[in-house]
Amino acid sequence: MPEDPSLETLLAGARGDFDLTRADDQRSVSLLAEALEGFSEDEIRSALKTLSADAPLEAGIAALLARSRQWLNKHSPEIEIGIVFAMWGEQNRLRPASAENPNGENSLATKLEQLDWATRNAPGVRWKLYAVDDGCPHGSARIAAEIAASHPLGDRVRVLSLAETLPSGAPPLRNLQSADDSRKGGAIILGAMTAIEEGARAVIYTDADNSVHLGQIGLLLEPYLTRGAPVVLGDRKHADSVLVKDAARWGVGIAILRHMQRMAGREIFSRGILDTQAAFKLYDAKVLSKIIQSPSVYDFSFDTDWILAALAAGEPIEQVPFAFIDSFAESASITQGPMTTWETLLFGLCIAVKRHGFAEGPAAEMISVINDEIKGHEDLDRIINLIPKELEGASDSDFGNPDVMSPASLRTWLREVLNPSHP
Numbered sequence: 001m002p003e004d005p006s007l008e009t010l011l012a013g014a015r016g017d018f019d020l021t022r023a024d025d026q027r028s029v030s031l032l033a034e035a036l037e038g039f040s041e042d043e044i045r046s047a048l049k050t051l052s053a054d055a056p057l058e059a060g061i062a063a064l065l066a067r068s069r070q071w072l073n074k075h076s077p078e079i080e081i082g083i084v085f086a087m088w089g090e091q092n093r094l095r096p097a098s099a100e101n102p103n104g105e106n107s108l109a110t111k112l113e114q115l116d117w118a119t120r121n122a123p124g125v126r127w128k129l130y131a132v133d134d135g136c137p138h139g140s141a142r143i144a145a146e147i148a149a150s151h152p153l154g155d156r157v158r159v160l161s162l163a164e165t166l167p168s169g170a171p172p173l174r175n176l177q178s179a180d181d182s183r184k185g186g187a188i189i190l191g192a193m194t195a196i197e198e199g200a201r202a203v204i205y206t207d208a209d210n211s212v213h214l215g216q217i218g219l220l221l222e223p224y225l226t227r228g229a230p231v232v233l234g235d236r237k238h239a240d241s242v243l244v245k246d247a248a249r250w251g252v253g254i255a256i257l258r259h260m261q262r263m264a265g266r267e268i269f270s271r272g273i274l275d276t277q278a279a280f281k282l283y284d285a286k287v288l289s290k291i292i293q294s295p296s297v298y299d300f301s302f303d304t305d306w307i308l309a310a311l312a313a314g315e316p317i318e319q320v321p322f323a324f325i326d327s328f329a330e331s332a333s334i335t336q337g338p339m340t341t342w343e344t345l346l347f348g349l350c351i352a353v354k355r356h357g358f359a360e361g362p363a364a365e366m367i368s369v370i371n372d373e374i375k376g377h378e379d380l381d382r383i384i385n386l387i388p389k390e391l392e393g394a395s396d397s398d399f400g401n402p403d404v405m406s407p408a409s410l411r412t413w414l415r416e417v418l419n420p421s422h423p
Contacts, residue, residue, distance in 0.1 A: 007039050007047050014059035018244070020105050020210040020327050021097035029058050030117055030215070033065035041067050045240070060242040061213065061323040068218030069118055077225050078124040082195025083115070083204045083214065085279075086187035087133050087140035090208040093330050094143050103329040105210045108144055112153040114214040125221075130195050131208075133161045134187035135179025140208075160194060162187050172292045183344060185302030189292050196285045203288055207279040209327035219320045220282040229318040230287045231310045233273065234280030238321035245326040250338070251385035255394055256410075257342055262400025263366040263407065265349050267358040268307055269400050273319065276304050277345070280322050287315055296355045300341055301348020305355075312356040339384060343377040346370055365407035373414040388413045 005013075014032055019025050036044055044063045048055050087094070090107070097104035111129060119125040131148075133141035141161045148154035163179040172193065176186050192203045204220060206212050212234070223229040236243045262269040268276060283291070283306070291309040295302065310317060350367045353359050359367055374380065390405035390413075391398075398404045 005035070007036075007043060008050075010035050011044075011047055011051060011055065011059040011063075014056035014062065016056045016058070018057050018061065018325055020325055021103060023096075023106065023110075025058075026110060026113075026210075026213075029062050029065065029213070032058060032062035033069065033215070036062055036066035037070055037073075039066075041070070057242070057244065061325075064219065064240070064242065064321065064323045065118075065213060065215045068216045069121075070218075071222050072118060072122040072125060072218040075225070076122040076124045077221065079201050079221070079225065080126040080128075080199050081202050081204060081217070081221075082128055082130055082192070082198070082200035083111070083206060083217075084130040084132065084188055084191030084195060085111075085206050085208045086184045086191070087131060087144065087208050088136045088184065088187075089138060089330070090136065090140045091138040091143055093209050093327065094140065094147060105327065107208055107210050108147045108157070109151055110210050111206075111214050112151060112156060115156075115217070116153055118215040118217055125217075127156065127217075128195065128198070128200070129157045130191035131157060131159050132187040132191040133159070133163070133179075134182055134184055135163050158194065158198075160187075160190055162190050165190055172295055175295075176298055181298060183299035185295065185298040185300065185305075188302060189295060189298070192283075192288055192292060196289055201285050202282055203285060204282045205279065207327075209330070211325055211327045212280045213323060216280070216322050219322055220280070223318040223320065224282055224284065227318070228316075230284035230315050231307075231317045232282040233275070233307070233317060233319045234278040234322045234324075235273075235275045235319040236278050236322070236324050237275050238319065240321035242323035242325075244324070246328045252387045253380075253384035255387055255391045255399065256383055257346070257380070258396075258399040259391060259394075259405060260366055260370055260410070261346060261349060263362050263402060264346070264353055264370060265304060265308075266361075266363045266400060267311060267353065267356075268304060271311075271317075273307065273317065274396075275319075276307060278322075278324070280324070283310075287313070296352040297348040299348055300344045301352065304345075304349045305352040308352045308356040308358060312358070339377040339380040342380055343374075346374070362402040362407060365402075366410075369407045369411045369414070373411055373418065379418050383414070383417060386417060 093105045095104045096106040131144045145159045148157040220232045296305045
């Protein structure tokens with residue numbers, strides 16, 4: 001590589017793949033991002049646009065990392081943040097990859113090193129990781145504590161156990177009798193409330209794996225600190241985002257699920273908030289304290305509950321691009337079943353929409369259809385490889401539009417498919 005490579009040379013020479021289990025890939029993308037910091041955001045965006053589909057994957061990730069660190073280095077804001085993630089069945093991803101553990105990501109150590117890298121020239125950004133065991137049967141809390149104890153940055157980690165906190169007579173966890181009653185949401189709430197109690201001004205939450213490089217925190221902090229946005233959502237559908245996801249995990253019936261989801265959650269989706277489940281979000285501590293005082297749900301659908309609570313309170317919401325590499329091999333959706341996850345997301349959304357006062361018109365009608373016609377994940381399994389004629393060829397922008405397929409039409413179709421003898 002030349003001593004002073006051009007921007008085009010740097011980007012074109014980037015790696016075409018990215019392996020979450022390889023420490024070398026993490027180092028490589030950080031080095032490329034550092035090299036890109038010498039160029040402006042507009043220059044990098046223009047060069048990537050020129051490369052278009054030929055842009056190597058690593059180049060897109062590094063560009064977002066460079067944008068994040070450029071902003072952090074320039075502004076060096078004074079702020080304390082808590083970064084929260086939940087752990088259930090994470091015993092493999094927490095540890096490094098090996099012959100015995102091929103899917104290992106060394107994820108806790110990697111998060112520490114990514115955050116240290118991002119804030120190295122921004123000492124005003126004080127951060128702490130909150131790793132919360134959500135009742136993991138394999139002892140994720142113990143493993144995380146052992147890793148933290150042996151890491152030079154381990155004092156930046158607080159390992160929590162939801163099981164040891166419950167039962168609690170005080171909000172926001174008083175409605176949980178045990179960790180078995182939580183599916184991620186309870187753990188994230190515990191981590192958030194602990195971070196806030198310990199002085200965090202803002203809370204960021206992510207996933208336990210390496211799917212989101214935490215060197216990107218500047219992308220969330222910029223709108224929060226410069227424009228006062230109290231809620232900042234990572235958006236994998238943004239034109240500047242990098243998304244690698246296994247689309248093959250769903251059948252054609254995913255169109256039905258997205259149509260139901262977007263119509264029931266019209267208050268969210270009609271505002272252009274389409275990536276509700278992205279595990280890269282920031283909430284102002286004061287705003288989040290109010291939201292989690294009385295959660296509607298404690299499961300995977302907590303994302304939409306929090307967004308709806310913010311909308312009900314009139315809080316401004318911004319969205320930002322970021323890079324996301326799907327960590328599919330150890331995903332909980334495999335262990336628990338993808339339709340079990342979708343069952344939780346749909347029913348949890350319906351609960352939150354009603355709770356926050358947005359169940360009106362087509363949203364209310366769709367909630368009624370979901371509650372009446374879908375008995376559980378078994379029904380979703382039965383329709384995931386089917387599609388009604390109204391949704392054949394439907395585009396992403398069609399989902400949730402009652403003119404494309406009304407709640408009444410969907411109800412009729414579901415009855416024909418799931419219960420042909422229904423009158």
